[in-house]
Amino acid sequence: MKNTKKQLKHRLAMVQDDLAEIRKFIYIKELVDKFHEPSQVSDEAWTLLNNIEIACDLTTDESLTWNLFNK
Helix, strand or coil, rough: CHHHHHHHHHHHHHHHHHHHHHHHHHCCCCCCCCHHCCCCCCCCCCHHHHHHHHHHHCCCCCHHHCCCCCC
């Protein structure tokens, strides 16, 4: 898999797959209420997971206007 674009799409698909499994884990372990709590950088921890999904979606430019939290 030498094509950089193909590799990028594959990597993002792997991130999205892990994200789906993390969401399942949160529900199975009954941690949903904890994710409604604020994090240091968002009103709810769910926002961080949602941001990962949005950033991995190559069909939208929404995340291109965001800044890193640590800057």
